[in-house]
Amino acid sequence: MFEPFKGNYIWNLQVNLALVCGGNHGEVDVACRPIIEAAASGGDAGTAKLFDSWIAVADQVCKNAEEDEKHGYLLSAGTKYGRASGYYLSAERMQSRDYAPRWAAYDKGLALYKKYVELSGLHVDFIDIPFDDDSYPAIFVHDGSGTARPALVSCNGLDSMKEQVMMAGHGIENLRRGINTLFVDQPGTGEALRKRGLAAVYDTERWATPAWEYLAGRSDVISSKIGMFGLSLGGYYAPRAAANESRFALCAVMGANHVWGERQKERLAKDGENPVPHYWDHVMWVWGKDNMDDFMAYMPNVTLDGQIEKLKMPFLVTHGAGDRQIPMHNAHRSYEQAVNSVKRHLRIFTEADFEIEHCGADNGTAMRDYIADWCAQTFAEME
Secondary structure (H helix, E strand, O other): OOOOOOOOHHHHHHHHHHHHOOOOHHHHHHHHHHHHHHHOOOOOOOHHHHHHHHHHHHHHHHHHHHHHHHOOOHHHHHHHHHHHHHHHHHHHHOOOOOOOHHHHHHHHHHHHHHHHHHHHOOEEEEEEEEEOOEEEEEEEEEOOOOOOEEEEEEEOOOOOOHHHHHHHHHHHHHHHOOOEEEEEOOOOOHHHHHOOOOOOOOOOHHHHHHHHHHHHOOOOEEEEEEEEEEEOOHHHHHHHHHHHOOOOOEEEEEOOOOOHHHHHHHHHOOOOOOOOOOHHHHHHHHHOOOOHHHHHHHHHHOOOOOOHHHOOOOEEEEEEOOOOOOOOHHHHHHHHHOOOOOOEEEEEEOHHHOOOOHHHOOOOOHHHHHHHHHHHHHHHOOO
16 A cells, blocks of 8 residues: 555555546646645544645636636536546544544535536436435446436445545446446545435345335436445445345445444554544444443344345455555455355455455455456346
């Protein structure tokens, strides 16, 4: 993994994710250089300085996009708006929920993402998916032809957002293989958490079933070919959903997460790297818990033990051999327990793939493209 901040995994992960989501190396370098000294204080300290440095770059890229737009260079403007959106969202993701400036940055990131879509000529529908008595936001990425195609429901991990996953290339690579994608901000993530106060739930079929039903109702989706995909904590969310919603045609994960609830006990003992600063405050916010006792009491629910066995559709598990967040035994456990899957496959990514970190953060292409290929092949086998 590219590590400009010596010994600071959390900040280095943020840099790599920004690059994976379309960031420019020169702009990212300008964002990082002023905060090298601050990074030495650890993942939690100095995050306000990190925020200011990244926002300054995002602001300038946005100004550059506005200048392009003024001159009618709309494709150039769209590309820059997309990068600026990624920088705003990347900076926001690193802050505590009590850090007031993050909220303006999040709003700016969402607004610029829509500008990026508009000026880049992408076919993206902004929609709401019913959930209990509320709804959560999603974006549907398609080719605009109206042709019925297979589709994936793509769910976030602990701290990712639908815009970031799409900008990491999943939407485009799926389209190239004939697959539409519904990127969801399911409860506990993105807009669902930030704008609607919807916390994560362990029984993820509650929000995944309405997503399946939305896609099945579209004329440009083949209802018998709707799959479920998740990355990071989505390695728990997606298989749990598919195991309990048999209408999904396949399930694929980018980074296994079989016993995430159990992993929290290990994190309390300082075992393993955290994905974000202010980790415990963040996870309590995600899961809607006011204190650690309530949070830890809920965590035994977050396991795939007793769930994966119910999964009958094709199932793909991918994992990085050098994952510093989630141990590789999670991947083997998910694969080994999927005894009723009609087609199960485990793919461990090694140094030969130039991608060994958590969810491919050190490269961003190998796992993504492999999963897209596997899904396309598996959908084709359903003819």
